Amino acid sequence: MPTPKLSQIITANALINGDVIYFTRHGTWSPNFDEAEVFEDDAIAQDVLIRASAQADQTVGVYLTKVAADNGSYKPAHFREDFRKTGPSNYFHGKQEGVKNV
Amino acid sequence: MYKYNDFDRSFIENRNRQFRAQVARRIDGSLTEDEFKPLRLMNGVYLQLHAYMLRVAIPYGSLNSAQLRQLAYIAERWDRGYGHFTTRQNIQYNWPKLSDIPEMLDALAAVNMHAIQTSGNTIRNVTADHFAGAAADEIADPRPYAELIRQWSTDHPEFQFLPRKFKVAVSGAHQDRAVTKAHDIGLRITERAGKIGFDVIIGGGLGRTPMIGKTIQEFLPVDDLLPYIEAVVSVWNLLGRRDNKYKARIKITVHETGIDEIKALIDQRFNEIRPSFSGIDQSLLNSIIADFQGPELRNEPVHEFHTRYDSAAVFRSWIDTNTAAHRDNTHSIVSISLKKPGQTPGDASSAQMRVIADLAEKYGYDEIRISHEQNIVLPHVHKEDLFALYCALKPYDLATANIGLISDIIACPGMDYCALATARSIPIAQQIATHFDALKIEHDIGHLQVKISGCINACGHHHVGHIGILGLDRAGVENYQITLGGDATQTATLGERAGPGFSADDLLPAIDRLITAYLSVRLSPAETFLETYRRLGQAPFKAALYPETQQNTKAA
Numbered sequence: 001m002p003t004p005k006l007s008q009i010i011t012a013n014a015l016i017n018g019d020v021i022y023f024t025r026h027g028t029w030s031p032n033f034d035e036a037e038v039f040e041d042d043a044i045a046q047d048v049l050i051r052a053s054a055q056a057d058q059t060v061g062v063y064l065t066k067v068a069a070d071n072g073s074y075k076p077a078h079f080r081e082d083f084r085k086t087g088p089s090n091y092f093h094g095k096q097e098g099v100k101n102v
Numbered sequence: 103m104y105k106y107n108d109f110d111r112s113f114i115e116n117r118n119r120q121f122r123a124q125v126a127r128r129i130d131g132s133l134t135e136d137e138f139k140p141l142r143l144m145n146g147v148y149l150q151l152h153a154y155m156l157r158v159a160i161p162y163g164s165l166n167s168a169q170l171r172q173l174a175y176i177a178e179r180w181d182r183g184y185g186h187f188t189t190r191q192n193i194q195y196n197w198p199k200l201s202d203i204p205e206m207l208d209a210l211a212a213v214n215m216h217a218i219q220t221s222g223n224t225i226r227n228v229t230a231d232h233f234a235g236a237a238a239d240e241i242a243d244p245r246p247y248a249e250l251i252r253q254w255s256t257d258h259p260e261f262q263f264l265p266r267k268f269k270v271a272v273s274g275a276h277q278d279r280a281v282t283k284a285h286d287i288g289l290r291i292t293e294r295a296g297k298i299g300f301d302v303i304i305g306g307g308l309g310r311t312p313m314i315g316k317t318i319q320e321f322l323p324v325d326d327l328l329p330y331i332e333a334v335v336s337v338w339n340l341l342g343r344r345d346n347k348y349k350a351r352i353k354i355t356v357h358e359t360g361i362d363e364i365k366a367l368i369d370q371r372f373n374e375i376r377p378s379f380s381g382i383d384q385s386l387l388n389s390i391i392a393d394f395q396g397p398e399l400r401n402e403p404v405h406e407f408h409t410r411y412d413s414a415a416v417f418r419s420w421i422d423t424n425t426a427a428h429r430d431n432t433h434s435i436v437s438i439s440l441k442k443p444g445q446t447p448g449d450a451s452s453a454q455m456r457v458i459a460d461l462a463e464k465y466g467y468d469e470i471r472i473s474h475e476q477n478i479v480l481p482h483v484h485k486e487d488l489f490a491l492y493c494a495l496k497p498y499d500l501a502t503a504n505i506g507l508i509s510d511i512i513a514c515p516g517m518d519y520c521a522l523a524t525a526r527s528i529p530i531a532q533q534i535a536t537h538f539d540a541l542k543i544e545h546d547i548g549h550l551q552v553k554i555s556g557c558i559n560a561c562g563h564h565h566v567g568h569i570g571i572l573g574l575d576r577a578g579v580e581n582y583q584i585t586l587g588g589d590a591t592q593t594a595t596l597g598e599r600a601g602p603g604f605s606a607d608d609l610l611p612a613i614d615r616l617i618t619a620y621l622s623v624r625l626s627p628a629e630t631f632l633e634t635y636r637r638l639g640q641a642p643f644k645a646a647l648y649p650e651t652q653q654n655t656k657a658a
């Protein structure tokens with residue numbers, strides 16, 4: 001099976017409440033996975049990562065992670081990022097409770 | 103219980119003040135994350151997948167009701183109304199905001215608790231037998247020694263930048279309930295000619311390179327305890343591999359140096375530093391021992407209890423599984439299970455914590471213990487009070503009769519919370535517990551410890567589970583490896599890998615086949631899973647886990 005081509009997004013945790021956040025095309029951070037800017041090109045992704053990491057007074061642990069195309073939108077390529085996107089499976093906590101302000 | 107003095111109080115207050123300022127400077131941007139991270143780790147603050155996590159030490163697992171109530175309050179006020187009790191006798195809060203943590207630490211300090219040295223390359227929370235001070239098989243209460251080590255190690259200037267974390271556990275009974283052989287230093291109190299001393303075990307550990315500790319001193323006199331431990335840590339502090347964090351724990355140092363050579367170095371260091379211990383440590387120890395005298399037990403005969411026990415089957419079952427022999431035969435040790443099938447192992451809600459605190463006050467001389475098995479213990483309950491206690495626990499889902507049974511599972515947070523995880527552990531524990539509970543066969547299966555970790559760091563002790571389960575990531579899919587025959591007691595053994603791992607969907611059927619095989623090959627219901635495994639080896643269990651392979655070899 002050929003591996004589908006993966007794109008990347010930038011994610012982090014919010015400095016104050018620890019919430020999972022994503023870097024948007026407007027250069028801001030959003031708690032909403034669907035607002036993440038998707039990079040097809042790794043060189044551009046690396047470049048924006050440097051810019052995103054510079055906003056260190058809002059974030060902790062900024063990194064790139066892979067996403068896969070999914071019916072016109074994207075989904076996390078790895079289950080770890082699925083949990084970050086949704087919340088833990090033992091309680092209805094985290095993002096699944098409803099998107100909160102960062 | 104140990105009482106804080108003015109020095110302890112002002113030390114904690116100072117630390118909290120410093121950390122409050124550090125948090126403020128992180129939030130206003132004057133500290134970068136690289137600068138702040140070591141500071142937050144010194145105060146028990148981690149970053150997990152969805153949020154920060156605050157790890158609070160419960161030294162040697164002992165609490166009073168005021169402390170447990172405060173833990174409940176903190177969970178409600180700044181977290182999500184529950185806490186997670188861990189295998190290292192800590193409580194973890196999974197959802198604190200960074201800006202609230204200074205408040206949480208002040209609230210802890212109000213009941214003499216803190217999060218210092220719960221992370222980082224320091225000497226961590228000293229753990230002890232959760233039946234300490236109460237068990238019928240106890241030689242001496244291990245907690246005064248654990249407290250002495252805690253005081254000596256807290257903020258010890260030589261030991262704040264160790265090669266890696268360092269964990270100490272102390273047991274004072276014949277049965278080892280503190281997993282001493284899987285710690286950097288394990289101490290077991292023994293007795294010779296009416297005097298007590300320590301069997302000193304070093305170099306145990308789990309994680310990516312599991313090792314069973316080795317005895318380095320068979321009978322260390324009590325007077326030599328601190329200088330000897332200091333010699334051990336000090337020799338390792340110099341020899342320990344700082345070049346590679348996977349080789350930095352003392353277990354690797356012992357393995358690479360050899361037990362005889364390291365013993366010679368430790369003895370040499372011990373002889374150098376012994377004279378500097380002038381005896382202040384021993385007078386301190388004596389005052390600590392006085393603090394641990396324990397409650398004056400009620401002197402009242404037992405009669406009602408026997409009638410209840412004979413007439414109420416459900417109560418009897420709870421007594422049989424959840425109570426243990428107390429040194430005073432009118433009392434019992436009660437284990438309160440935090441493992442109701444389907445629940446997250448080790449989690450307690452604020453409401454549950456409050457009920458337990460109230461009951462400890464009413465029936466348990468105000469003493470509470472947290473076990474490394476992620477349950478809560480009331481160490482002293484008069485037998486006449488057991489029925490009332492049982493009835494009061496029941497409405498709060500706290501009367502599950504499963505201590506030591508297959509649904510009393512140890513599980514780490516795994517991929518549901520932990521940033522280092524390679525797979526989930528909690529849902530696996532929930533599935534196994536729910537499955538065997540529904541079949542109503544767990545009492546028939548008998549004593550069986552299932553321990554689950556979500557990655558090779560082994561926080562869920564899987565290597566020493568009778569059945570160990572390790573969650574891995576195989577090409578982006580959760581995969582679970584089974585080990586068999588592990589043992590966490592004085593006969594500590596590392597489990598052996600049974601074979602290839604199972605997918606999350608195939609795991610429960612595999613465990614079910616394993617248990618069915620055990621039930622059919624055991625000599626009698628009295629032979630436990632571990633005993634059967636030791637008698638027969640892996641073969642019948644492997645055949646049950648991998649029936650296809652078995653058929654293939656038969657066909658060939």
Ligand code: HEM
Nearest residue numbers: 148188189190307308309310351514515520522559560561
């Ligand atoms: C944020 C969550 C956690 C992190 C980052 C973490 C990290 C680690 C790491 C890296 C190790 C391996 C140490 C080594 O081999 O050098 C380890 C071991 C261990 N941890 Fe955790 N852990 C976490 C949560 C827990 C929890 C919840 C428990 C208790 C349920 C726990 C108890 C232990 C134990 C018992 C060991 C193995 C004993 C040993 O140190 O050899 N940890 N942990």
Ligand code: SF4
Nearest residue numbers: 514520523556557561
């Ligand atoms: S074993 Fe791994 S997954 Fe589980 S708590 Fe430890 S570090 Fe996290």
